[in-house]
Amino acid sequence: MSDYDAVVIGAGNGGLTAALTLAKKGKSVLLLERHNIPGGCATSFIRGRFEFEVALHQLSSLGSPENPGPLRMMLDNLGIMEMLEIVTTDTMYNIVMPGRFDLALPSDRVASQEVLKARFPREKEAIDKYFDLVFELCMQWVNIDVLKDPEASREKYPLFYHYRFKDASSVLDEFFTDPELKLVVGIYWMYLGMPPSRLAFFDLALVFFILLVYDPAHIKGGSQALSNAIIEKYLEHGGTVRFNCGVEKIVISNNKVAGVITDDGSEITCDAVISNASPITTYFDMIDPEYVPPEELRILGTRTIGTSAFTVYIGLDCEPEEVGIRYGANFLCTSTDMEHHFDLMKTMQPPGAALFECYDVVDRDFSPPGACQIAYVAMQYADPWYDIPPQRYADAKYAYAQGMLDLAEKAFPGCRDHIEEIELASPFTHLRYLGHPGGAIYGAEQSPKDCNLMIDPISRIKGLSFVGAWSTTGGFHPTLASGVTVARTIPDLKGVMS
Numbered sequence: 001m002s003d004y005d006a007v008v009i010g011a012g013n014g015g016l017t018a019a020l021t022l023a024k025k026g027k028s029v030l031l032l033e034r035h036n037i038p039g040g041c042a043t044s045f046i047r048g049r050f051e052f053e054v055a056l057h058q059l060s061s062l063g064s065p066e067n068p069g070p071l072r073m074m075l076d077n078l079g080i081m082e083m084l085e086i087v088t089t090d091t092m093y094n095i096v097m098p099g100r101f102d103l104a105l106p107s108d109r110v111a112s113q114e115v116l117k118a119r120f121p122r123e124k125e126a127i128d129k130y131f132d133l134v135f136e137l138c139m140q141w142v143n144i145d146v147l148k149d150p151e152a153s154r155e156k157y158p159l160f161y162h163y164r165f166k167d168a169s170s171v172l173d174e175f176f177t178d179p180e181l182k183l184v185v186g187i188y189w190m191y192l193g194m195p196p197s198r199l200a201f202f203d204l205a206l207v208f209f210i211l212l213v214y215d216p217a218h219i220k221g222g223s224q225a226l227s228n229a230i231i232e233k234y235l236e237h238g239g240t241v242r243f244n245c246g247v248e249k250i251v252i253s254n255n256k257v258a259g260v261i262t263d264d265g266s267e268i269t270c271d272a273v274i275s276n277a278s279p280i281t282t283y284f285d286m287i288d289p290e291y292v293p294p295e296e297l298r299i300l301g302t303r304t305i306g307t308s309a310f311t312v313y314i315g316l317d318c319e320p321e322e323v324g325i326r327y328g329a330n331f332l333c334t335s336t337d338m339e340h341h342f343d344l345m346k347t348m349q350p351p352g353a354a355l356f357e358c359y360d361v362v363d364r365d366f367s368p369p370g371a372c373q374i375a376y377v378a379m380q381y382a383d384p385w386y387d388i389p390p391q392r393y394a395d396a397k398y399a400y401a402q403g404m405l406d407l408a409e410k411a412f413p414g415c416r417d418h419i420e421e422i423e424l425a426s427p428f429t430h431l432r433y434l435g436h437p438g439g440a441i442y443g444a445e446q447s448p449k450d451c452n453l454m455i456d457p458i459s460r461i462k463g464l465s466f467v468g469a470w471s472t473t474g475g476f477h478p479t480l481a482s483g484v485t486v487a488r489t490i491p492d493l494k495g496v497m498s
């Protein structure tokens, strides 16, 4: 008899919902997290009088009680929704190219189209047609779930087949001529970490559609409040959790999971292991090579490690309006060339585009009275950081942050003079805290080659499965959903418990 039915490695979004789903089903579950708090990316930290949000800028797919999105329904089922307080905003995002333009898109289809048509009158018809396409394509996906239709064919779903893997760049070119317009409707490429030329149009359309239909949301208390709520519910259902307790090894016997060995050398037996760590770390560091199926290694060899991020966490000693910040999510861009912005993500040069998220515009209580906080994020790969010797690491971090602050100062003059607290996180910071190769925050690259349709979260080693960004796609909704889906479908656990 094993110590536990299942051990979950890692308390990121995917690990948390997997552990809770299993505990709710009456399984005995041990959740092991190397950090001292739950959440992975979904955490906060304190500097001075600010509690900084690490990762959540815009929560998608939540919707309202009247218009519930898939994430709300899932969190409701888990008993989590009632533990959270949500605030929403009616602005999807503001996009600023200092000295050139500044445009805010409302999170409403008709209002958004009107804003775009007023700014780009020569492309009025194309704007309407583009929105029609986005909505028709995504509604087809939401209502029909093409993948579950055994008779799905190109004839039956022509739109889906035509656009599922078509690149976003060619679709934007097909509809629009003005590069500013392409940038404005294509800016969510940054949430997916792939330039339009390598991004499936469908993925771009889906993010745009979801945030337009369900309004971007924030959680009072930030993403840490969500992670804490899931842990609380998990404990209520009899789950066990250990923090400061990483998993070093997964024990395999007869091509089946037999248990885990923790960093402090304790051996725990179990029938299933769910890993929120990357498959790369899981197969290469945690499992002895003779037990790793060659097919898993072959699949890993086809995948590309995705982007990490460089974040400047800023506490300002003033209200947002004092320095001209009127919207929560602000994409700051130096040009309209999104492909060039992506290329810069692999260098130490200042970014071409970055997200400047001021939480207090949407939630007045987010920071202490009279203050506000900003998470200022540039997508960046870890690659260039490997070339920097340790003694130059701090200087390199400050130099990169200065480049970002120069851009912020152009968009919000005077904001630099109001900085009370500042903290930096490089791709190496994410690598250190998450343990993922390259400090990847969305798992593998989100190109069609590596998209979730190509990934099987159930390993060829019996009893082992994966949750989180590496097993689906990055972002809060997909990773939270992956834990629930995988926990419900683990074949070996069903066998164990039936």
Ligand SMILES: Cc1cc2nc3c(=O)[nH]c(=O)nc-3n(C[C@H](O)[C@H](O)[C@H](O)COP(=O)(O)OP(=O)(O)OC[C@H]3O[C@@H](n4cnc5c(N)ncnc54)[C@H](O)[C@@H]3O)c2cc1C
Binding pocket: 009, 010, 011, 012, 013, 014, 015, 032, 033, 034, 035, 039, 040, 041, 042, 054, 055, 056, 057, 058, 059, 060, 245, 246, 247, 248, 276, 277, 278, 309, 311, 377, 430, 433, 434, 435, 436, 441, 442, 443, 467, 468, 469, 470, 473, 474, 475, 476, 477, 479, 480
């Ligand atoms: C700066 C930033 C901004 C972001 N902005 C947004 C946003 O606005 N909207 C959005 O939807 N998404 C955003 N994301 C992405 C989103 O946060 C992530 O994709 C998601 O949270 C990842 O969840 P996950 O389940 O993959 O687990 P992760 O968060 O990757 O956590 C993995 C956990 O596993 C633990 N672990 C790893 N190895 C071991 C081991 N051997 N033993 C024990 N524990 C281990 C780690 O300590 C960690 O806690 C952002 C991320 C970052 C960093």
